[in-house]
Amino acid sequence: xxxxxxxxxxxxxxxxxxxxxxxxxxxxxxxxxxxxxxxxxxxxxxxxxxxxxxxxxxxxxxxxxxxxxxxxxxxxxxxxxxxxxxxxxxxxxxxxxxxxxxxxxxxxxxxxxxxxxxxxxxxxxxxxxxxxxxxxxxxxxxxxxxxxxxxxxxxxxxxxxxxxxxxx
Numbered sequence: 532x533x534x535x536x537x538x539x540x541x542x543x544x545x546x547x548x549x550x551x552x553x554x555x556x557x558x559x560x561x562x563x564x565x566x567x568x569x570x571x572x573x574x575x576x577x578x579x580x581x582x583x584x585x586x587x588x589x590x591x592x593x594x595x596x597x598x599x600x601x602x603x604x605x606x607x608x609x610x611x612x613x614x615x616x617x618x619x620x621x622x623x624x625x626x627x628x629x630x631x632x633x634x635x636x637x638x639x640x641x642x643x644x645x646x647x648x649x650x651x652x653x654x655x656x657x658x659x660x661x662x663x664x665x666x667x668x669x670x671x672x673x674x675x676x677x678x679x680x681x682x683x684x685x686x687x688x689x690x691x692x693x694x695x696x697x698x699x
Contacts (some may be wrong), residue, residue, distance in 0.1 A: 581605055586598040
C-alpha cells in the first residue's frame with residue numbers, strides 16, 4: 532500500500548514566531564514548496580494528477596476511500612494544500628479555482644451580527660455578490676478606501692468592528 536505523504540514543514544524562525552516573507556529566499560522557497568515530494572505508490576518525482584470527477588461507492592452508498600466529488604475532494608490538490616498550510620503555519624489550507632470562489636467561501640462562514648470589511652474599490656462582480664449576501668444574512672458590511680498608504684480608514688473600521696466597541 533502507498534505510504535501517507537508527510538506535509539512539508541517550515542524551519543523555525545530566528546527569535547520565534549511565524550515565518551515572514553523576509554525569511555524566504557529562492558533556495559528555501561523552492562525547498563519548502565516540494566509539495567508532496569511525489570507519489571509514494573509509483574515513486575514519481577512530482578505529485579500525481581487525478582482526473583476523476585466522481586468516485587466509486589460501496590453497496591451501502593458510502594465512499595470507501597473517503598472521496599466524494601472531484602470539485603472539492605480531489606487528491607491532486609492535497610500536496611499543494613499541505614505545503615501552503617505548512618508555509619503559513621496553519622492546520623490546513625484550501626485551494627480554489629478562483630479568487631472569487633475563495634472569497635465566497637470565506638463570506639459564507641459569516642452569520643447575523645458578524646462584521647466584514649471590504650475595499651471600497653474591488654472587482655464589481657464579487658462586490659455585488661458580497662453586498663447581496665451580507666444584506667440577506669444580516670452581516671454588517673463596511674467598505675473602506677484603501678488607495679495609497681493611508682491606513683487610517685482601515686484602522687477606524689477595524690476599531691469600530693472590534694468586540695470591545697460593540698462591533699462583533
